Amino acid sequence: MFKKILLPIDVEHSGSWDKALPMAMQIADEGGEIHLLGIVHDLGSAMIASFLPDGAEKKAMEKLKHALQTFAETNAPASGHVEVHVAHGHVPEAILRTAENLGADLIVIASHPPDDLTSRLVGSNAGKVVHHSPRPVLVVR
Numbered sequence: 001m002f003k004k005i006l007l008p009i010d011v012e013h014s015g016s017w018d019k020a021l022p023m024a025m026q027i028a029d030e031g032g033e034i035h036l037l038g039i040v041h042d043l044g045s046a047m048i049a050s051f052l053p054d055g056a057e058k059k060a061m062e063k064l065k066h067a068l069q070t071f072a073e074t075n076a077p078a079s080g081h082v083e084v085h086v087a088h089g090h091v092p093e094a095i096l097r098t099a100e101n102l103g104a105d106l107i108v109i110a111s112h113p114p115d116d117l118t119s120r121l122v123g124s125n126a127g128k129v130v131h132h133s134p135r136p137v138l139v140v141r
Contacts, residue, residue, distance in 0.1 A: 002027055006104040008037040008095050011064075011071045020110040020140040021075060027106065027138070033081045036072055037098050038064045040088045061086045092128035099135060107137045 007024045009017040024034050040060045068084035076082045085102075087094035099107050111126035130137045 001029060002105040003029055003032045004035065004102055004104045006035045006037055006099045006102060006107045008039065008109055011067045015112065016110045020108050023140050024108040025076065033083060035102055036068050036082060036084045037095065038068045038086050039091050039094045040064055042089045061088060091125045095129050096133055104135060107133060107135060109137060109139055111139045111141055
């Protein structure tokens, strides 16, 4: 049913993948693809970025891609076809942009219940993806 599944993860936080990765692997058809996405967050200000050394963003993206490749080899070796991708920017926008570019059939994303007033008012990245995505999104709690 789903041939291309996008799974945004943060390799540093197991809550972003410990339940979502097995779910994506279960949903993927035989021969389906799971696309792991890591995102280097946008600093949001050119002034802040000016304090970073030249090439810091490129190095961060290379480091993240290596971490994702290691993660995939360790956690999804027998799952069929797994590809890794790295994006830069605001998390929900990067997820939606990557899903569009890949032609993903489904986005699988981990989320946690809102635990304070701020997250209830502002919302989570998963909530923003669900709200703006033109394709199906499976939220795994």
